[in-house]
Amino acid sequence: MTVRTTGRWRGIVAVALFFVAVGVLTDRPATLLVGVVGAGLAVYPRLSRPPTVALELERRLGERRPASGEPVTVTTRVTNTGDRTLADCRVIDGVPAMLSVATGSPRHAAVLGPGETTEFSYDVETEPGRHQFDPATVIARDVTGAHEVETTVAAGTEIQCADAVPELPVREQPDGHAGRLVTDDGGSGIEFHSVREYRPGDPIGRIDSKRWARTGELTTVEFREERPTSVLLLVDARPPAYRAEADGRPNAVAHCLAGVEQLVSALSDTRDSVGLAAFGRELCFRAPGVGTDHETELWQLLATHPAFDATPPSRVRTGGGTSGDGSDADLDRQATLLRKHLGNDTQIVVLSPLADERIVEAIRTLAAAGHATTVISPDVTSEGSLGQRLARRERSMRLRALRGADVPVVDWDPETPLGTVLLSEQRRRWSA
């Protein structure tokens, strides 16, 4: 909750002084008197205090589990639970970053007496995945407009749209325990690999009984070993990544976060260890692990950690750009910390729009350090102006550079669901 003075009445004192001066200089008492009106209006903001805000928010959804693409009507009701009238109460509802408003407006202003409720509704277009509504921002002013109180009101609302990622294809890697990754090493498993001579101590169940019955030779069947993998999902949430295709569209970090949520859902259904990390405002790192507690921790991180915020940091919003040096040093520091904490056998899946060169370098360093790295990159470039076409060319050059360094890159057009894109990639390339 921040309490501010808006300072909008400041100029009126000058008006009053002006009239007093004119009245004195020209000896006109009537004009001098006008200064009194000016002074009276200058005192007006002092007569009121900042409002006390006690509000309750309730949201009703037309359809809790809509089909993708169907618009959902959201009706928000705000109730004044305090005992004073709020003369100028402005509510800005926290629409999830990935959803666009189709009709109506999520913003509303009302005069709320004690106990009064105001209601407004709007339609949102749905996207696949689970979307949490952010707390609504409320800006309340007193009747003079001189004092402003800004606060947030929360009501946990969620829209869940059918998840579209059935399975995350994982890459080959060497490791120890049984899991989902079917490797090329012989051992215990399901799929046939090879046959070798029997050694004392081999499990009886793996003796090839048909051969023994036919030739009397004892041989052991080797199956392709199945191992679990350790996957770290790394989100690029640095200021240069907060790019969007156009004003009002979700930015690339919002797309990456939506993708990460779908991947965490998909991976939690398997026995693979999943970890979460982010480069951005702060380094976030949760080492890969399994189990429901770990999964809950990951969801909590996604919901609360400041690095996973889909709204751009204020210096991006106001400055319109990013300072070069500060964020470079940050990225180096965060990448070094990440490498220190990662185990040797963790795969990394990076979600980044590849908006600048620094992240490409960081990815190549991670890949060179021995981690099997994959990149999923939402394409938020467009073909409008010359600058936009240049950005698109630069991005495709970065993709090519990464693919040349043996890092597979999935070029994801945000219009198509992530699941479809990954399945087609799997069919095309990753037949591990």
Place this chain on the structure above:
Amino acid sequence: MVRVSISHRPTPLASALALLLCGVSTAILAPTLDQRLAIVTALAGVGLIAVRGRDLEAPIPQGRLWTGLGAALVLGSMLWGETLADPRQRIELVPGLVGMALVGLGVRPLRQRFARRFVSAGLAAMVVGVALVGVFEAASPLRLLAATAAAIGAWDVAEHGISLGEQLRTDAGTRPVELLHTGATSAYGAVTVVVALVVYEHGATGLPLSALVLLLAAAVTLMALLYR
């Protein structure tokens, strides 16, 4: 996906009320029928500019036509005011019309960043008009007080509309808030006018000079303290 451009412009109701208050302020200063006709014409012109200027998607000749017509009406009224025979009528009318035009430009807005500056400039013009009338005409206090209160009210309502537009955008429902704010400011302005008149009637003119100077010094100190 439908691409909707959402406007940050000042909300329409507050803008309309502000322009109306500008007209009222100028009309209080300018009592003759001719002048009031000029005020109404200028108000219509400014209204055209402010409304049509919001229509960004209009094709060039059509959109510019209405703005041109509005500008012609406003400038025509100002020029007519300048050519009035009686200089007193001129100073009553022209600064008020200039102020109205500036507030209209601020409310349209001509440039989003300078919206508040245009509106403040409009208030300054109207204030100068009131001061000129007070000096050259020795007008009655009621006219001056009411005109000033209306001018400051117009400025306040316009700025309120600008801040609502910035925070909530024009497609949000904001009517009750604007009406309450306008009503509150107008009521308070009326109260200060009445208080000032009562003070005046009860013999402020008969005070000796030294008392007046002391009163003045007290008032200036108070206002300097209020400036924060």
